[in-house]
Amino acid sequence: MGSISFQSVDKVFGGSVKALDDINLEIADKEFVAIVGPSGCGKTTCLRMVAGFEAASSGTVSVNGRPVTSPGPDRAVVFQQFALFPWKTVRENIDLGLRNKNLAIGERSELIAGALKLMNLESHADAFPHQLSGGMQQRVAIARAYVLDPEVLLMDEPFGALDAQTRVVMQEELVRISRRNPRTVLFITHAVEEAVYLADRVAIMTRRPGRIKEVLDIKAVREREAWDKYPKIEDVMDLESFVHLRTHIWKSLREEKGFKDV
Amino acid sequence: MNDRPLSFAETFFLGLAGLVGFIGLWTFLSVSGIVPRQFLPNPLDVATRFIQLLSAPFAGATLPMHLASSFERYAYGVLLAAFVGVPLGLLMGWFRLLDDIVTPIFDGLRFIAPIAWVPFAALWFGTGIGGPVMIIFAGAFPPCLINAYRGARFVEPRLIEAGRMLGTPNSRMILEVLLPAAVPSIIAGLRVSAGLGWQSLVGAELIVAAAGVGFMMVQAQGSVQTQTVMVGMIAIGLVGMLIDVLLRQGEAWLRRRRGLEA
Numbered sequence: 375m376g377s378i379s380f381q382s383v384d385k386v387f388g389g390s391v392k393a394l395d396d397i398n399l400e401i402a403d404k405e406f407v408a409i410v411g412p413s414g415c416g417k418t419t420c421l422r423m424v425a426g427f428e429a430a431s432s433g434t435v436s437v438n439g440r441p442v443t444s445p446g447p448d449r450a451v452v453f454q455q456f457a458l459f460p461w462k463t464v465r466e467n468i469d470l471g472l473r474n475k476n477l478a479i480g481e482r483s484e485l486i487a488g489a490l491k492l493m494n495l496e497s498h499a500d501a502f503p504h505q506l507s508g509g510m511q512q513r514v515a516i517a518r519a520y521v522l523d524p525e526v527l528l529m530d531e532p533f534g535a536l537d538a539q540t541r542v543v544m545q546e547e548l549v550r551i552s553r554r555n556p557r558t559v560l561f562i563t564h565a566v567e568e569a570v571y572l573a574d575r576v577a578i579m580t581r582r583p584g585r586i587k588e589v590l591d592i593k594a595v596r597e598r599e600a601w602d603k604y605p606k607i608e609d610v611m612d613l614e615s616f617v618h619l620r621t622h623i624w625k626s627l628r629e630e631k632g633f634k635d636v
Numbered sequence: 637m638n639d640r641p642l643s644f645a646e647t648f649f650l651g652l653a654g655l656v657g658f659i660g661l662w663t664f665l666s667v668s669g670i671v672p673r674q675f676l677p678n679p680l681d682v683a684t685r686f687i688q689l690l691s692a693p694f695a696g697a698t699l700p701m702h703l704a705s706s707f708e709r710y711a712y713g714v715l716l717a718a719f720v721g722v723p724l725g726l727l728m729g730w731f732r733l734l735d736d737i738v739t740p741i742f743d744g745l746r747f748i749a750p751i752a753w754v755p756f757a758a759l760w761f762g763t764g765i766g767g768p769v770m771i772i773f774a775g776a777f778p779p780c781l782i783n784a785y786r787g788a789r790f791v792e793p794r795l796i797e798a799g800r801m802l803g804t805p806n807s808r809m810i811l812e813v814l815l816p817a818a819v820p821s822i823i824a825g826l827r828v829s830a831g832l833g834w835q836s837l838v839g840a841e842l843i844v845a846a847a848g849v850g851f852m853m854v855q856a857q858g859s860v861q862t863q864t865v866m867v868g869m870i871a872i873g874l875v876g877m878l879i880d881v882l883l884r885q886g887e888a889w890l891r892r893r894r895g896l897e898a
Contacts, residue, residue: 447803471802
């Protein structure tokens, strides 16, 4: 189980800067929701509140009906800048969360082997992060999150620091993994195509103070138009139904004056 | 000050010129009689005395023996400072409460020169090994603590967040996240500590009744043997330089190793 709920959430920074205004959003178990919005609209703040890194100024953020009070391994985070421990190998990075759960060594190595296989990292298990490319490092960060079997997965512009080709590969990988192994995912991005390609629903935010302007149901269209028949992202992106959704979101974002960075 | 960088040979000869000029001025002042001989012994006398003291005992021991007993005290004082200061600094960097309790006391104490502790060091820990070690400790402790603390406080926030979302307990957070992140800062602190500890030596040996370079100098002063005092000063300077050079090499080696590993 892993539902996420924002109820009348406000966030004020420094006593006066209103970053989020009355956010209401319900994310069901195993649902993949992407939030898109202009830079500085507070979309990352939404994720950080679910992670427990920041508290709402008013309203409630809850996971499975329990209000979030602190960070924890039931809500694994994948950061834009990877945040791997530079002094730990790939294996040790993935292992840390498992050791924190006090699992026996045998079980841990089995889980690590599974995570390495899932992310195609088997041959890099003993490498240090700086020896890997950005895409590989982000695979490690995803493996580190997945191995914990978290109730929800929080991804904060996870592919934002990657080059265009790597990004596409990672997007396809994420689709592959989440089809095989569905999770509740909250995915933050400012890339419109990425949101439409990956998510079941896309929430569009306004510029600061961030509000949720519109929530689009992508899943209904994806199933109706059978996007999953096309293994490659560029084929899906060519479909009329995809273009239609993308253009819709694009126009919606354009109306926000602060929008300039997609 | 926007000169081109100097070559190694140029730097070497400039340094040599400075040294020759310094000794030349010293020789001139003492040999010419401008400064009376009992105030400023001439360099040749000092050099002769230095060589004598390598084998002939003064105040119960030869110069190498004095140096050896000084170094023993020094090593105890600096090691104690490292073993107390580094862990305390890391703990203060993690537990805000401890930081708030210790910092005001520490900020007051660290401005008291090590030599000011001499009366109490003798009173509390005696004039054997305890008192002198405490004075060296007083000199070497602050940089150990400050650098470990700063290293721990300025760990990349993302890494702390990654650790927390993985459910890392405090002890593991300190040992596996803060400590490795703070290593460069801790090493730099140890180098400063080693220097300050050695500087505190003469003060520490004011209260010693057996052996040590400081003890030798105090005895020589009592019998107005200015050359012997000067030999002690030169020996302290040379050993201090040697310690610094060795630690610098060690630090560079560690950095190179970390560059490969981290």
